[in-house]
Amino acid sequence: MTSLYEEVSVTPVDVPVRRVTITVNGQRRAADIEPRLLLAHLLRQGFGLTGTHTGCDTTNCGACTVLFDGRPVKSCTMLAVQADGHSVETVEGLASASELHPIQEGFKEEHGLQCGYCTPGMMMAAKALLEENPDPSEDEIRWALSGNLCRCTGYQNIVKAVMWAADKMRASAG
Amino acid sequence: MTIDEIKIGGMGASRRRVEDNRFIRGRGNYVDDVVLPGMLHMEILRSPLAHARIRSIDASKAWEIPGVRLVLTGDMMATRNLAWMPTLSYDTQAVLATDKVRFQGQEVAAVIADDPYIAKDACEAIVVDYEPLPVIVNPMQAMADSAPLIRDDKENQPDNKVFDWEVGDREATERAFAEADVVSKLELHYPRSHPSPLEPCGSIADFDRSTGKLTVYMTTQAPHIIRAAVALVAELPEHMIRIISPDLGGGFGNKVPVYPGYVISILASILTERPVKWIEDKTGNLISTGFGRDVYLQGEMALRKDGRILGVRMHTISDHGAFFSDAQPSKFKIGLMHSAFACYDIPSAHLTATGMYTNKAPGGVAYRCSFRVTEAMFFQERMVQAAADDLGMDQAEFRRVNFVRDDDFPHRTAFGFLTDSGQYGKCLDVGLEAIGYEQFLKDQEEARKKGRLLGIGISTMTEPLGAGNSREYDILGIKMFDSAELRVHMTGKAILRTGAKTQGQGHETTWAQIVAHELGIPADDIVVEEGDTDTAPFGMGTYASRSTPVAGAAVAMVSRKIRAKARKIAAHLLEVSEEDVEWELGRFYVRSQPDRGVTIQDCSMAAYSNVPDGMEPGLENTAYYDPPNLTWPFACYIATVEVDPVTGVWDVLRMVAVDDCGVRINPMIVEGQIMGGLTEAYAMASMQFITFDADGNCVGSNYMDYLLPTAWETPGFELHEVVTPCPHHPIGAKGIGECATVGGPAAFVNAVMDAVKHLGVRNVDMPMLPDRVHQAVTTGSDVSGMPPVRTDAP
Numbered sequence: 001m002t003s004l005y006e007e008v009s010v011t012p013v014d015v016p017v018r019r020v021t022i023t024v025n026g027q028r029r030a031a032d033i034e035p036r037l038l039l040a041h042l043l044r045q046g047f048g049l050t051g052t053h054t055g056c057d058t059t060n061c062g063a064c065t066v067l068f069d070g071r072p073v074k075s076c077t078m079l080a081v082q083a084d085g086h087s088v089e090t091v092e093g094l095a096s097a098s099e100l101h102p103i104q105e106g107f108k109e110e111h112g113l114q115c116g117y118c119t120p121g122m123m124m125a126a127k128a129l130l131e132e133n134p135d136p137s138e139d140e141i142r143w144a145l146s147g148n149l150c151r152c153t154g155y156q157n158i159v160k161a162v163m164w165a166a167d168k169m170r171a172s173a174g
Numbered sequence: 175m176t177i178d179e180i181k182i183g184g185m186g187a188s189r190r191r192v193e194d195n196r197f198i199r200g201r202g203n204y205v206d207d208v209v210l211p212g213m214l215h216m217e218i219l220r221s222p223l224a225h226a227r228i229r230s231i232d233a234s235k236a237w238e239i240p241g242v243r244l245v246l247t248g249d250m251m252a253t254r255n256l257a258w259m260p261t262l263s264y265d266t267q268a269v270l271a272t273d274k275v276r277f278q279g280q281e282v283a284a285v286i287a288d289d290p291y292i293a294k295d296a297c298e299a300i301v302v303d304y305e306p307l308p309v310i311v312n313p314m315q316a317m318a319d320s321a322p323l324i325r326d327d328k329e330n331q332p333d334n335k336v337f338d339w340e341v342g343d344r345e346a347t348e349r350a351f352a353e354a355d356v357v358s359k360l361e362l363h364y365p366r367s368h369p370s371p372l373e374p375c376g377s378i379a380d381f382d383r384s385t386g387k388l389t390v391y392m393t394t395q396a397p398h399i400i401r402a403a404v405a406l407v408a409e410l411p412e413h414m415i416r417i418i419s420p421d422l423g424g425g426f427g428n429k430v431p432v433y434p435g436y437v438i439s440i441l442a443s444i445l446t447e448r449p450v451k452w453i454e455d456k457t458g459n460l461i462s463t464g465f466g467r468d469v470y471l472q473g474e475m476a477l478r479k480d481g482r483i484l485g486v487r488m489h490t491i492s493d494h495g496a497f498f499s500d501a502q503p504s505k506f507k508i509g510l511m512h513s514a515f516a517c518y519d520i521p522s523a524h525l526t527a528t529g530m531y532t533n534k535a536p537g538g539v540a541y542r543c544s545f546r547v548t549e550a551m552f553f554q555e556r557m558v559q560a561a562a563d564d565l566g567m568d569q570a571e572f573r574r575v576n577f578v579r580d581d582d583f584p585h586r587t588a589f590g591f592l593t594d595s596g597q598y599g600k601c602l603d604v605g606l607e608a609i610g611y612e613q614f615l616k617d618q619e620e621a622r623k624k625g626r627l628l629g630i631g632i633s634t635m636t637e638p639l640g641a642g643n644s645r646e647y648d649i650l651g652i653k654m655f656d657s658a659e660l661r662v663h664m665t666g667k668a669i670l671r672t673g674a675k676t677q678g679q680g681h682e683t684t685w686a687q688i689v690a691h692e693l694g695i696p697a698d699d700i701v702v703e704e705g706d707t708d709t710a711p712f713g714m715g716t717y718a719s720r721s722t723p724v725a726g727a728a729v730a731m732v733s734r735k736i737r738a739k740a741r742k743i744a745a746h747l748l749e750v751s752e753e754d755v756e757w758e759l760g761r762f763y764v765r766s767q768p769d770r771g772v773t774i775q776d777c778s779m780a781a782y783s784n785v786p787d788g789m790e791p792g793l794e795n796t797a798y799y800d801p802p803n804l805t806w807p808f809a810c811y812i813a814t815v816e817v818d819p820v821t822g823v824w825d826v827l828r829m830v831a832v833d834d835c836g837v838r839i840n841p842m843i844v845e846g847q848i849m850g851g852l853t854e855a856y857a858m859a860s861m862q863f864i865t866f867d868a869d870g871n872c873v874g875s876n877y878m879d880y881l882l883p884t885a886w887e888t889p890g891f892e893l894h895e896v897v898t899p900c901p902h903h904p905i906g907a908k909g910i911g912e913c914a915t916v917g918g919p920a921a922f923v924n925a926v927m928d929a930v931k932h933l934g935v936r937n938v939d940m941p942m943l944p945d946r947v948h949q950a951v952t953t954g955s956d957v958s959g960m961p962p963v964r965t966d967a968p
Contacts (some may be wrong), residue, residue: 050207051200056456060877063372077798088918089202104198108190115678116197117372117423146886151372151424152678154853155885
C-alpha cells in the first residue's frame with residue numbers, strides 16, 4: 001500500500017514511521033507517518049481533507065473539530081497514531097453526493113457563517129450535539145458549542161442554524 | 175412584465191450567500207490549503223526577550239538537520255538589503271533582527287525545510303546569545319529622561335517619541351473653557367487588543383526563475399498595496415509580481431500590514447527556487463502582528479448649566495510598540511481620532527496626540543474600525559456619560575440636547591469633518607423605546623433598595639467610514655479610491671471583479687446584488703472575483719468599512735457605464751433614436767410603445783453579434799471611484815446589566831442596537847455584521863486584552879490567556895434599524911461592518927458604571943474583569959488598567 005503522507009511530504013529516511021489505518025468518512029485509509037504527527041495534519045496534508053482547519057494549536061478554538069468514533073475531538077491536539085483503528089468523520093463527510101446535511105443547510109439559511117474558518121468545526125460539534133439531543137434548547141446549543149470560537153458572527157445565527165437543522169432532522173425522522 | 179427586484183436577488187434581498195456553498199462543504203481555499211509542487215516549509219525563530227542586544231547567532235546545528243534547505247538570519251537578509259523594510263507609516267521595521275531585538279516575539283531567524291516539523295526542530299537548534307537590556311512596557315515610561323533608546327538604529331531619533339500631532343482650534347477651545355459653568359474631566363486607557371482572526375497569517379512565495387515571475391499567495395486584505403510594497407521592498411518589477419489573496423479566515427485589520435514572514439518567504443523562494451510556505455502559529459500571530467488600540471486618553475468638556483457642550487479638549491498618548499507600522503492614512507498621525515464628538519453640535523474642540531515607541535509588538539492597525547475611531551468614540555461616549563452625571567442630567571436627555579439636528583446637515587464638526595446625513599434623535603428614540611428606558615429606571619431604583627446593582631448604558635455615535643476622498647486619504651501616497659470591472663458576456667451572464675477583498679463580509683453575494691439592481695441581470699448570473707492582482711483592477715482593499723462606500727459605489731458606477739452602452743445598442747435594435755428609449759429594470763423600451771422593448775440580455779447578445787456601425791463591440795467596462803466624502807452611519811447601542819457586588823461579575827440583561835447605515839443591500843448580511851461587531855465590543859468590554867508584565871513578556875500569547883468570548887458568554891442581541899440614505903453614495907449606502915465594534919464597548923462600560931456610580935466609582939478600565947469590578951465596588955474608587963512597571967531595574 002502506498003504511503004499517503006509521503007506522497008505530499010518527503011520525510012527524511014532516518015525518521016521512524018508507523019503504519020496507521022483509519023476509517024475516514026466511512027472509507028478505510030492507511031498512511032505511514034511519524035509518530036508525532038498530529039491528527040489534524042494527517043487529515044489536511046496526508047489525506048487532503050483541508051476542510052478541517054487549524055486555528056490556535058492549543059485546543060481552544062475548535063476549528064479542527066472532527067468526530068472521533070462519533071464524539072467531537074480537537075484534532076490539533078491528538079496524535080494521528082491515537083486514531084489507528086478508529087473512525088474519524090470530517091466536514092467532507094457531512095454531505096452525500098446529492099444533498100447537503102441539514103446542518104449545512106441550516107448554516108446557509110440562517111447566515112451562520114461569515115469567513116467560514118470556524119464553520120467545519122462548528123458543524124461537527126453541532127452534529128455530535130444533535131445526535132445526542134435532537135431537540136436542544138438555546139442554552140444547550142450554546143453550551144455544546146462553547147468549545148468552538150467564532151470571530152465573525154456573534155454566535156446568534158449559529159444557534160439559529162443548529163435549531164433550523166434540529167427542526168428539519170426531527171421532521172424527516174417523523 | 176416588470177421584474178421583481180427581490181426575486182432576482184437585487185437590492186434589499188436577504189439573498190443567501192454564494193460563498194457559503196463551498197465553506198459549508200469544507201471546500202474553502204485558505205492559504206494553508208494551497209499546495210504547490212515541490213513546496214518547502216518555513217518556520218520563524220522569535221525572540222524570547224523584549225529588549226536585548228544580539229551578541230551572536232549560531233545556526234550550525236540547524237543546518238545539520240536532514241531536510242533543512244536554508245537558514246536565514248538578519249545578516250544574510252542584509253546582504254540583499256532586506257534586513258529592514260519600510261512600514262505603512264513611513265517608518266522602518268526589522269525583517270530579521272541584526273543588531274537588537276526590540277519586542278518579545280520579534281523575528282530573529284528563519285528555517286526552510288522539507289517539512290514544517292523539521293523546520294520547527296531546526297529553529298530550536300539555533301543558538302542565539304542575547305544581552306538583555308532594560309525594557310519599556312508603556313509610553314509614560316518611554317518618555318522618562320532615563321529611558322533607554324529603543325530605536326538606536328535611526329538617525330535623528332534622540333528619544334522614544336514617534337510623533338507629536340495636533341488638530342482643532344486651541345484658542346477657541348480655551349475661550350469655551352473660560353466661559354464654562356462646569357468642566358467635566360475623564361482619563362482612561364483603551365487597552366491593547368488583538369484582532370485575532372481565527373486563521374493566522376501566512377504566505378506561499380513561488381518565484382519562477384524561468385519567467386522571472388513571483389507569485390505569492392498571502393493572507394492579505396489589501397493585495398494591491400502588497401504588490402506595490404513588494405515592488406518597492408524587494409526591487410522586483412511590479413508586472414512580475416502577482417499577489418493572490420485566496421479565502422481569508424477573517425481579517426479585522428490584522429491582515430493589512432506587510433509582515434516580515436511574507437518578505438522572508440519571498441527571499442527564501444528566490445534563493446531555493448522552490449515554492450516556500452510560511453504559516454504562522456497562533457502565538458506568533460498574537461505576539462508579533464498588528465494589534466489594535468493601546469491608547470491613554472485624557473480629556474475635559476466645557477459645559478453650560480443647561481446641558482449644552484461648549485468645547486472639548488483631548489490628549490492622547492499612544493503606544494506604537496517598537497516600530498511605527500500603523501496601517502492608516504498618512505496625513506493623520508493618530509488616525510481619525512478627531513472624528514470624536516462628530517454627532518454632537520460642539521462649537522470648539524482641540525486634540526493633541528503623542529505617540530511613543532515601547533518594547534512591544536508593532537502595529538496599531540485599524541482593528542475592525544476606521545483608523546482609531548474606536549478609541550475616539552469610546553472616549554466620546556464615556557466622556558458624555560461623565561458630563562451628564564456631573565451636570566446631574568439624564569444621560570439620554572444630555573445626548574438629545576447636544577445632537578446635531580436633522581435639519582442641520584451638512585454639518586461641519588468642531589474638528590473639521592463634514593457630516594452629511596442622519597436622524598440621531600430618532601435612532602435614540604427607537605433604542606429607548608425598545609429597551610423600555612423609563613421602566614428600567616424604575617426597576618433599577620427598586621432593585622438598588624434590595625442591594626442589587628442594575629445599570630443602563632447608552633452609546634450614540636456617528637463615525638467616518640469609507641476612506642476616502644483622494645484630497646485627504648492615501649496610504650504611502652496611493653490615493654484611497656477603489657475600482658470595479660464588469661464584463662457582461664454574450665448570453666447576459668457576467669463576471670465582476672473589484673479591488674476590494676472579502677474576508678467574510680460576503681462581497682461575492684452583495685456585489686452581484688448591486689449589479690442586479692442597476693442592470694436587472696439576476697444576481698445568480700453574476701460571478702464575483704477578488705484578490706488576484708493579475709486579474710482584479712487596482713484597489714486599496716477591504717478594511718475600515720470601506721468596501722461598500724468605495725468599491726460598492728464603483729460596482730454601481732461600472733454597471734451604469736454598461737447600461738449607457740446597452741442603451742445605444744437597444745436604440746439600434748429597436749430602430750429608434752436613443753432619446754426615445756426608456757429604461758425599466760432589466761429592459762429598454764420605446765417611450766411611445768412600452769410593449770416594444772429589448773432586455774438587457776438582448777443587448778448583451780447584440781454587443782457581440784450585431785453592434786451598430788461605428789460602435790466598439792463587447793460589453794465590458796471599468797470604473798474607478800473616488801468618493802466625494804466619507805459616509806457617516808449612525809448607531810445607538812443600549813445595554814442593561816446586573817453587577818454582582820460579591821463576585822464583580824456583570825451579566826448583560828439586554829443589548830439593543832439601532833443602526834442607520836443608509837440603504838441596506840442585503841439586510842441579512844448587514845445584521846450579521848452588526849451582531850459580529852457587537853460581540854467584539856462585548857469582548858473588549860469584558861475580557862479581551864493583550865497585556866505585558868514588567869519584563870515585556872506578552873500576557874495573552876495564546877487563547878488560554880487571551881480570552882475571546884464563546885457562544886456561552888456572548889449575550890443575545892436585539893436589532894433595529896433607521897434608514898437615512900447617504901446623499902452622495904450612488905445607491906445611498908453607508909459603511910456598517912465596524913459600527914458595533916466602535917460604538918458598542920461604551921454601552922457596556924457605561925452600563926456597568928451606571929450600576930456602581932452611586933458607590934463613588936467613575937471609571938473602570940476595560941476589560942472590566944470581575945476582579946477589577948469587585949475592587950471598584952468594594953473600595954468605591956476607580957480602577958486603572960495601566961500595565962505594571964518594574965521599579966527595581968538598574
